[in-house]
Amino acid sequence: MSAFVLVSGPFTNGRIWSAVAGRLRRTGTGVYPVDLSSRPEADLETHIEDVLRLIDSLDVPRVVLVGHDYAIHPVLGAADRRPDRVARVVHLDAGLPRPGDPALALVPDPAVRRLLEDGDDPRPVPPPGPADWHRWGSTEGLDADQLEFLSGLAVAQPPRTLTQPLRLTGAAADVPVSAVLCTAGGMTIEGVQALVRVGPPHLRRLADPRVGFFELATGHWPMLSCPDELAEVLRSAAADEGHRLTAPEGEPSFLRPFLLDVPERPRVRTGRVDLHLPEAGDADGPRPAVLFVHGGPLAPDVAPTPRDWPVYLGYARLAASLGAVGAVVEHRLHGLTDYARAADDVTEAVALLRADPRVDPERIALWLFSGGGLLAADWLTAPPRWLRCLALTYPVLAPLPGWDAVSSRFRPVEALPADGRRLPPLLLTRAGLEIPQIAATVERFLDTAEETRAPVEIVDVPHGVHGFELHDPTDEAREAVTRAVRTVLGHLGI
Numbered sequence: 001m002s003a004f005v006l007v008s009g010p011f012t013n014g015r016i017w018s019a020v021a022g023r024l025r026r027t028g029t030g031v032y033p034v035d036l037s038s039r040p041e042a043d044l045e046t047h048i049e050d051v052l053r054l055i056d057s058l059d060v061p062r063v064v065l066v067g068h069d070y071a072i073h074p075v076l077g078a079a080d081r082r083p084d085r086v087a088r089v090v091h092l093d094a095g096l097p098r099p100g101d102p103a104l105a106l107v108p109d110p111a112v113r114r115l116l117e118d119g120d121d122p123r124p125v126p127p128p129g130p131a132d133w134h135r136w137g138s139t140e141g142l143d144a145d146q147l148e149f150l151s152g153l154a155v156a157q158p159p160r161t162l163t164q165p166l167r168l169t170g171a172a173a174d175v176p177v178s179a180v181l182c183t184a185g186g187m188t189i190e191g192v193q194a195l196v197r198v199g200p201p202h203l204r205r206l207a208d209p210r211v212g213f214f215e216l217a218t219g220h221w222p223m224l225s226c227p228d229e230l231a232e233v234l235r236s237a238a239a240d241e242g243h244r245l246t247a248p249e250g251e252p253s254f255l256r257p258f259l260l261d262v263p264e265r266p267r268v269r270t271g272r273v274d275l276h277l278p279e280a281g282d283a284d285g286p287r288p289a290v291l292f293v294h295g296g297p298l299a300p301d302v303a304p305t306p307r308d309w310p311v312y313l314g315y316a317r318l319a320a321s322l323g324a325v326g327a328v329v330e331h332r333l334h335g336l337t338d339y340a341r342a343a344d345d346v347t348e349a350v351a352l353l354r355a356d357p358r359v360d361p362e363r364i365a366l367w368l369f370s371g372g373g374l375l376a377a378d379w380l381t382a383p384p385r386w387l388r389c390l391a392l393t394y395p396v397l398a399p400l401p402g403w404d405a406v407s408s409r410f411r412p413v414e415a416l417p418a419d420g421r422r423l424p425p426l427l428l429t430r431a432g433l434e435i436p437q438i439a440a441t442v443e444r445f446l447d448t449a450e451e452t453r454a455p456v457e458i459v460d461v462p463h464g465v466h467g468f469e470l471h472d473p474t475d476e477a478r479e480a481v482t483r484a485v486r487t488v489l490g491h492l493g494i
Contacts, residue, residue, distance in 0.1 A: 002087040002238060003030030003060045007051060008223075009069025009094075010136070010162075011127040011154040013038075019227035024234065030060060036074065036161075040124050043160035044103070045167075048077035055085055062087040064238045067094055069137070069220070070162070073103045079172040086175050090237050092230075093137065093182040093220050098202070098299070099168040105337050107162060108404025109135040113337070116163055125162070127154030137220025140184035146224045176210040178237035180230075184219040186401020186437060193245050194435040194466065197253075202299045204247060212242020254306075258314025259473035260481060265320040273349045274307045276316040276326040277358065288363035288388070288492035289325035289353050292316055293346055295370025295396075296333035305330055311469050315367070318485050323494050325359050333372065336405040343375055343410075354386065363492045367391040370466070374399070374406065377415040383424055389491035391484065393429040394466045398441040413445050420454025425491050429484050432462035459484045 004024060006017045014033030021031040034054055036047045051074050055063055064087055067075030072094035079086045095106040107113055116122045130147040133139050139147065181187050192213065196203050205211075214233045216222050222230045236242065268275045278287055292315050294306040306312055307328040316326030331345035332338060346366075354361035364386050368376055373395025379387060398413045399406040417423065426449070430442060449456045461468050461480045468477045 002062045002064045003032060003058060004066060004234060004238070005051065005054060005058075005063045006031065006033045006066045007036065007068065007071035007075050008033070009071050010125070010157045012150070013153060013155070015153050016150075016221075017223055020223045020231050020234070023227060023231035027235065029235070030058075032058065032063075036071070038155045038158065040156075040158055041160070042158040044073055044077065044162075044164040046158075047071075047074035047161055048081070051075060051078035052081060055082055061085075064088045064090060064234070066090040066092055066234065068092040068223070069094055070103045070106075070157075073097055073161075073166050076168060076172070077166060079175055080168045081171070083172040083175055086172065088176045088178060088238060088240075089172070090234065091177065091179045093180060093185065093222070096206075097166050099170075100165045101335070102163050102165050104162040105335050106405050108137065110408055112162075113405070116159055122159040122163070124156035124158055126156055127151065133221075138182065138184040139221070140219035141225025142219060142221060146221075149224070150221070174210075176212075176240065177208075178212045178214065178242055179206075180214045180216060180222070180233055180237070182216050182218050182220055182222055184217070189213045189215055189243050189245075191401075191435060191437050196245050197248055197465075197471075202302075204252070207245040207247035209244055212237060212240065212244060214242050253467060253470040254309045254311065255304075256310060256470045258310045259469045259478055260314060260318060262314050262317040262321060265317050265326070270352060271348075272330045272345055273352050274316070274328045274330075275353075275356065275358070276313075276320040276328075278320050278323050278325070286358060286360040287323060287325050288365070288489075288494060289327055289359045290316075290319045290365045290367055290391075290488060290492070291327045291329060291346070291349060291353055293329055293331065293366065293368045293372045293375060295372045296331075296342070297335050297338065297371060298333065300332070300334045311467075314469070315481075315485070318481075319489065322485065322489055324489055324492060325353070325356075327353050331372075336403055337407070339374060339406055339410045342372075343378055346375055347378075362386045363388055365389040365391060365488050365492055367393065367488065368395060369393045371396045373397050374410040374412060376412045377410045380412055380415040380417070380423065383422070387424050388493075389425045389427060389488050390423075391427040391429070391488050393484070394431045394434060394438070394464075394468070395428070396438055396441055397445040400437050400441070413441065413448050416445070416448050416452050416454055418452060420449060420452035423454050426454060426456045427459065427484060427487055427491075428456055429459040429461065429480060431464040431466055431468050432460060433465045435466050438466060457487065459487070 319326035
């Protein structure tokens with residue numbers, strides 16, 4: 001069996017692995033915890049070198065590299081530089097960073113993100129106290145003594161370890177991967193499978209047969225809360241065990257035809273916005289408009305881009321065929337920290353739309369999909385007079401588990417005003433077989449909307465899944481889409 005190289009998350013060092021290392025060594029396995037450099041000037045490359053230095057010192061053919069939390073960044077960097085020495089990479093309750101991603105993108109504490117984003121010469125990030133570790137992950141399973149232990153061994157995190165982008169060449173692309181999910185944080189294998197089926201295209205790689213998944217029913221620090229179970233899982237991962245996900249069949253779902261047969265309409269492209277126009281003669285004068293806002297996050301290199309996906313083309317053309325201007329904005333929601341930038345893109349698209357002479361600037365509807373639902377918060381907080389309807393289709397209405405890096409500004413549940421009656425009409429299309437984590441955010445939103453008397457109309461698709469237009473082109477789904485579009489246009493006076 002390969003030796004284990006264990007790399008811990010921010011603030012901590014090799015001592016955090018003591019219990020797990022002891023259990024693995026009793027089975028005759030080599031175990032080598034890494035102490036990452038804590039010098040203030042250290043950066044991500046420094047930590048990659050720390051891991052490489054240990055690998056190069058070991059007299060073993062190959063190692064299993066385990067990265068917890070932030071440590072998956074130096075682990076992936078080291079695997080990229082020594083792919084022939086790495087038997088497997090294990091993501092222990094860690095993210096899936098891509099080339100160019102800084103670790104800061106997945107830091108859950110907003111105060112830390114502000115500290116590192118605002119200054120040219122940021123200071124080291126101070127470690128949490130016993131009462132503050134929950135800001136970095138679920139503390140379920142940890143008692144007071146263990147939280148004190150965490151704080152006792154913690155040191156400040158060098159800032160450039162979090163801000164320096166991860167450089168990868170792709171040399172380790174064929175190295176097998178395991179992922180250990182700590183379910184107290186909210187993510188499960190079932191949830192990941194659902195995201196692979198309907199989520200961003202880059203997640204399809206998680207269904208590679210070389211990727212195995214495990215669950216631990218505990219919080220973010222399983223090396224303390226359940227060392228026996230973690231040691232067993234690591235042994236199973238090294239043996240190439242674990243649950244495999246199912247890859248979607250056929251072409252990517254976002255390329256499937258729209259569920260309704262809608263004729264093309266004249267299209268005008270201006271910057272990030274496409275306008276699909278009613279036929280000349282459908283109506284005189286400026287027309288009301290619906291701005292469709294795609295979901296995400298999506299990789300910046302996804303092709304074709306969302307405004308050319310059949311689903312958004314279909315919605316926009318359907319609106320245009322019924323007498324409105326159907327517009328699609330291509331915003332830059334590429335990562336969890338990009339919501340502010342995406343919101344700016346949507347605001348810019350609205351201004352462009354309202355300034356167009358073919359559009360009635362006082363009759364606009366916004367229609368948000370999936371992960372774009374978090375962008376609703378701004379419009380709920382201060383709805384303008386011209387916003388005649390806010391539509392939401394299988395929306396995410398609160399950050400999902402592991403989405404702590406999303407700014408606190410984008411919390412639609414919390415953005416609902418105390419008196420919801422001042423809001424424009426809200427239309428929510430709900431999938432009956434929604435991903436559980438997303439469904440929970442919708443239910444929280446609806447509970448709050450009821451308490452505040454917000455004007456919410458629901459279009460239910462009882463047998464629909466997330467992205468039902470692409471996966472379930474049933475009569476039920478067609479009727480739901482038609483009803484939703486006609487309802488929105490009715491609020492626009494069509």
